[in-house]
Amino acid sequence: MNNQETYIEISRISQYVNKLRGYSVLIDGTEVGNIKDGGRLRIDLQPGEHVIQVKVDWCTSQILRFNLAEGEVLKFRCGSPIRGWKLLLVLFTVLARPENYLFIEQEEEKTLLCE
Template identity: 30%
Template sequence: MIEVKRQRSWSDQLRNYDVILDGKKLGTVGRKESCSFHVEPGRHTIHLEIDWCRSKKIEFESRENETISFNCGGLKGIRFLFLVWYITFGRSSYLWLKRV
């Protein structure tokens, strides 16, 4: 089982993020939402997407009866001032995803 918790932020507050597991869309997570998804035991890669932008990919190993938690969000703080850079050259860092 994985849990993805989205933090509050100004950017993309009206949009959902797609949760991508092993190259396939698993579901979505909305503003200030926490979503849980069942995953098979084994090695996986997870990232988030919104339009053509995404987060960095994270590899993890899941085990039977284990919940792995992730926090995520969009641009915040001073990073928001560089929006044009993030939606062009830095599009793979537009969203952030961290294992808790």
């Protein structure tokens, strides 16, 4: 029996848009939790291929596919690409492209470079 933990961790960037609203986190099409502005969420998962998406009301992120190995920890970041002058286009985005209102991406592993 392997005692290594296998999970994902999602962090949500803090931003003005949707500040008071939680994002639903969906894994394989099922809601598994809610993440607040600036918050983090840990989800224990079985190894294998999964899809992840975040959602607020009818607006969503694109679906992101990932593979989780036994004992692996993957980190993701989510938020809304709508900031700055794009706030002026929020109504258009919500109505015309609701699947682009939010984003979720896998965080790159940071490696230290030694010189």
